[in-house]
Amino acid sequence: MGYRKDLLGGCIALAGALALVGCGDDSGTSEGAGESDSSGSDSAMTATSQSSNSSTAGTTNDSGTASGSMSGTMTSGATDGTTDGTTMTSGETTGGVTTTEGTGVTTANTDGTTDGTTGGATDGTTGGATDGTTMGGTDGTTDGTTMGTDGTTDGTTGGTTGGTTGGTTGGGAQPPEWLLSINNQTRYLQKVSIIDATTEDLCKLPNGTSYPSLTFARSNLLYASAGGSALDIIDPCTCEVTKIGPYGGGISGVNGITSDQSVDLYGVASTNDVTIAIDTMSGIATIVGALGVNFGTGGATWSDTLQGLYAINGSTDYLYTIDPGSGEATPLVKLNFNFGTVGIELHPGNQTIYACSSGPDLYTVDPKTGSVDSVGKMAQTTCSNLAAPYKPVACIGD
Numbered sequence: 001m002g003y004r005k006d007l008l009g010g011c012i013a014l015a016g017a018l019a020l021v022g023c024g025d026d027s028g029t030s031e032g033a034g035e036s037d038s039s040g041s042d043s044a045m046t047a048t049s050q051s052s053n054s055s056t057a058g059t060t061n062d063s064g065t066a067s068g069s070m071s072g073t074m075t076s077g078a079t080d081g082t083t084d085g086t087t088m089t090s091g092e093t094t095g096g097v098t099t100t101e102g103t104g105v106t107t108a109n110t111d112g113t114t115d116g117t118t119g120g121a122t123d124g125t126t127g128g129a130t131d132g133t134t135m136g137g138t139d140g141t142t143d144g145t146t147m148g149t150d151g152t153t154d155g156t157t158g159g160t161t162g163g164t165t166g167g168t169t170g171g172g173a174q175p176p177e178w179l180l181s182i183n184n185q186t187r188y189l190q191k192v193s194i195i196d197a198t199t200e201d202l203c204k205l206p207n208g209t210s211y212p213s214l215t216f217a218r219s220n221l222l223y224a225s226a227g228g229s230a231l232d233i234i235d236p237c238t239c240e241v242t243k244i245g246p247y248g249g250g251i252s253g254v255n256g257i258t259s260d261q262s263v264d265l266y267g268v269a270s271t272n273d274v275t276i277a278i279d280t281m282s283g284i285a286t287i288v289g290a291l292g293v294n295f296g297t298g299g300a301t302w303s304d305t306l307q308g309l310y311a312i313n314g315s316t317d318y319l320y321t322i323d324p325g326s327g328e329a330t331p332l333v334k335l336n337f338n339f340g341t342v343g344i345e346l347h348p349g350n351q352t353i354y355a356c357s358s359g360p361d362l363y364t365v366d367p368k369t370g371s372v373d374s375v376g377k378m379a380q381t382t383c384s385n386l387a388a389p390y391k392p393v394a395c396i397g398d
Contacts, residue, residue: 173391173392174349175347175348175349175388175389175390175391175392176349176389176392176393176396176397176398177193177194177195177349177350177398178191178192178193178194178388178396178398179191179192179194179345179347179354179362179386179387179388180192180202180214180216180222180236180386180387180388180389181214181343181356181378181380181383181385181386181387182205182211182214182224182234182385183379183380183383184210184211184212184384185380185381185382186201186204187204187205187208188201188202188203188204188205189201189202189203189204189205189234189236189239190202190378190379190380191396192362192378192386193376194347194350194352194354194362194375195375196375196376197361197362197375197376197377197378198376199378199379199380201379202236202237202239202396203236203237203238203239204239205234205239205241206239206240206241207241209226209227209232209241210226210227211224211225211226211227211232211234211385212225212227212228212255212341212384212385213225213228213254213255213256213257213267213299213343213384213385214234214257214385214386214387215257215258215259215265215301215345215387216259216387216388216389216390217259217263217264217265217280218259218260218261218262218263218390219263220389220390220391220393221233221280222234222235222236222387223244223257223265223280224257224385225254225255225257225267226243228252228253228254228255228271229246229247229251229252229253229254230243230244230245230246230247230283231244231245231246231247231257231265231278231280231283232244236393236395236396237393237395237396244280244281244282244283245282245283245284246283247267247269247276247278247283247284247285248283248284248285249284249285249286249287250272251269251271251272251274251276251285251287252269252271252272253269253270253271253272254267254268254269254276254278254285255268255270255298255299255384256268256270256298256299256300256311256342256344257278257300258300258301258302258309259302259390260277260302260324261302261304263280264277264278264279264280265277265278265280266278266288266300266302266309266322266324267285267300268291268295268298268299268300268309268311268322269285270295270296270297270298272287273290273291273293273294273295274287274288274289274290274291274327275287275288275289275290275291275309275322275324275327275328275329276288276327287327288324288325288326288327289323289326289327289328290327290328291322291327291328291329292328292329293313293316293320293329293331294315295311295313295315295329296313296314296315297313297314297315297339297340297341297342297384298311298312298313298314298315298342299311299312299342299343299344299345299355299384299385299386300322300344301344301345301346301353302346303346304348305351306321307324308321308322308323308324309321309322309324310322310332310344310346310353310367311329311344312335312339312342312344312355312365313329313342314339314340314341314342314357316331317334317335317337317338317339318331318332318333318334318335319331319332319333319334319335319365319367319370320332332367333367333368333369333370334370335365335370335371335372336370336371336372337357337363337372339355339357339358340357340358340359340382341356341357341358341382341383341384342355342356342357342384343355343356343357343383343384343385343386344365344386345386345387345388346388347388348388348389348390349388352364353365353366353367354375354386354388355372355386356378356380356383356384356385356386357382357383358382358383359381359382359383360377360378360379360380360381360383361374361375361376361377361378362374362375362376362377362378362383363375
């Protein structure tokens with residue numbers, strides 16, 4: 001998204017799939033989710049049964065501690081140190097970590113021990129749950145709970161990377177490695193590789209409107225600032241244009257539109273030197289606040305990490321941050337490039353800031369050092385807009 005001045009651009013018994021956690025030392029203090037007493041007394045286990053894909057805390061009297069993961073069914077009838085029901089089988093210990101897979105063997109009333117093939121406790125000391133073991137998912141995808149190395153739950157995830165997970169992601173596909181840009185000279189919507197700037201014409205726009213700024217919203221709809229004064233939607237598959245409406249209120253030069261964290265947009269109006277919020281249903285803009293800086297050519301892009309906007313001012317060649325609450329722009333770093341027109345976009349896939357200007361090059365921008373480096377040459381003579389999708393676009397592909 002960008003613009004120029006004139007264009008503006010997260011031991012245990014579980015039912016189903018579960019995780020077993022217990023840690024201890026000679027002092028009776030556990031590392032995992034239970035407590036251990038190593039006084040040499042017979043082992044008595046009280047376990048609490050939970051539903052699948054969850055973790056519980058138990059109390060264990062043992063000569064050591066056990067940790068691992070278990071799949072199968074375990075029914076606990078905790079009575080005076082005895083265990084009734086179906087318990088885990090096929091236990092094996094590797095490096096002090098017990099991993100047990102249930103095969104339906106029944107254990108009958110034992111006194112601190114279990115009959116059949118059980119995992120029991122181990123003399124080795126473990127540090128919580130197994131590293132990188134996830135429950136409830138297959139083929140590298142976890143639908144259940146992932147246990148961390150300290151016996152805590154990192155969260156429910158929709159995918160794993162290298163056997164580890166973190167946070168709730170929902171399993172969405174990563175954004176593809178390209179940007180879109182409108183070539184205002186040829187009227188073509190173009191796909192630009194973020195690897196080497198290789199450019200592909202996708203479709204031709206049906207009108208003669210200049211679009212100095214382009215952005216994907218969180219909905220993955222592609223919005224464009226028509227002449228810097230109105231909001232359009234462009235279908236990236238066909239280039240069909242749907243007009244939303246003018247910004248209104250005397251606001252113009254809105255050539256730096258970018259997504260907010262919901263369904264609407266932010267923009268920088270260089271004619272008025274203000275930050276605006278744009279209603280994507282009507283196109284109506286509301287002034288957030290004054291930039292406090294005279295913006296000439298420029299562009300803006302949202303950052304989830306920053307929880308705000310980055311903006312390039314082509315008049316000063318500075319990278320700014322913009323507070324979405326006040327609208328105020330704060331200079332961040334001087335860039336080592338002389339910008340003419342400005343297109344800027346932070347790609348949500350690799351968190352890299354890309355930029356373009358009065359020439360064919362696609363650039364990366366380092367917000368710490370101010371270094372602007374060429375990725376390669378696009379099939380454009382001048383550029384003022386860039387847009388990165390939040391998820392794949394089927395008709396465009398990778």
